Amino acid sequence: LLESSRILYLSVMLNTSILMRLPVLCLLETCWGQFDSFDFGIPPIRAAIEPVDSLVFIGETLKIQCRLTNSVFPVSPEDMYFEMTPHFKDLTWIVPTENVTVVDDGIFAYVKITDDYSNFTSVSCLSKNDTEPLASVYIHAEKPIKNITNMSAVYYYNRDLELTWSLGETYLCDDCINVTVDYSAIVPPNE
Numbered sequence: 460l461l462e463s464s465r466i467l468y469l470s471v472m473l474n475t476s477i478l479m480r481l482p483v484l485c486l487l488e489t490c491w492g493q494f495d496s497f498d499f500g501i502p503p504i505r506a507a508i509e510p511v512d513s514l515v516f517i518g519e520t521l522k523i524q525c526r527l528t529n530s531v532f533p534v535s536p537e538d539m540y541f542e543m544t545p546h547f548k549d550l551t552w553i554v555p556t557e558n559v560t561v562v563d564d565g566i567f568a569y570v571k572i573t574d575d576y577s578n579f580t581s582v583s584c585l586s587k588n589d590t591e592p593l594a595s596v597y598i599h600a601e602k603p604i605k606n607i608t609n610m611s612a613v614y615y616y617n618r619d620l621e622l623t624w625s626l627g628e629t630y631l632c633d634d635c636i637n638v639t640v641d642y643s644a645i646v647p648p649n650e
Contacts, residue, residue, distance in 0.1 A: 505529045506539075506565065506584050506593035513596075515572045516603045524567035525584035525594060536561045538587040541568055545577035545600075576600035578631040602630050607638060 508525050515521045523541060527534055539561075541554040552575075559568045566584075580600055583592040608627040614620050622640055630636050 505534070508582060508584050508594045508596045510598075511596050512599065514599045514601065515576075516601055517572050517574060517576065518603060519572050521570050521572055521598065522567060523570055523582055523598075524562075524565060526562075526565035527593070534586045534589070534593065536563070536565055539566045539593070540585055540587070541566070541570075542583045542585055542592075543570075543576070544581040544583070545575060546579040546581065547577050548575070550575060572598075572600055578635070599632075599635075601632065601635070602628055604628075604636070 506525050506527050506529075508523065510521075510523070513521065525539060525541065527536070540556070540559065542551060543554065544551045554568050554570060558570070559566050576598070578599055578601065580598050581595055582598055583595040585592050605627040607624045610622065610624040612620060612622050620642060624638065626633065626636060626638070
């Protein structure tokens with residue numbers, strides 16, 4: 460074990476960035492008996508929220524759920540709740556308790572996505588008896604997609620096709636909206 464861990468040490472040193480080296484080197488030092496353990500300051504996972512990194516459109520209803528995953532931290536589902544924090548807005552709110560349903564190992568709620576949500580909104584699952592979130596994810600809210608408008612095309616004979624259009628809407632994240640255009644040129648048989 461000692462020799463194989465030293466080979467891993469050399470491989471890590473030669474092939475990884477400093478950010479990757481530190482946790483692996485600390486783990487190896489622990490294997491070599493230099494230290495008992497290391498604490499990287501990463502809190503243990505206590506719950507899981509679904510959906511993860513979901514794209515939702517304003518006007519839709521999203522089902523969010525938070526399930527306890529670690530029994531080391533006793534948390535009662537009756538004490539759990541959801542908190543929403545849209546980024547770039549000075550606003551935070553708690554999902555009303557009448558919208559939250561308690562299940563065996565967690566909670567779920569149906570949340571209506573309104574204009575209060577930003578492109579990146581943090582959904583946190585919290586407990587009344589704890590200051591740190593049990594889990595947290597982002598949802599990405601966007602205005603409903605509309606058809607593109609004012610599309611025009613200019614064909615440069617045997618060279619290029621230039622397309623221009625308008626998105627038809629000012630989106631929360633214009634850079635996140637992709638437009639794909641498929642086309643094929645039909646060339647007369649004599650050319």
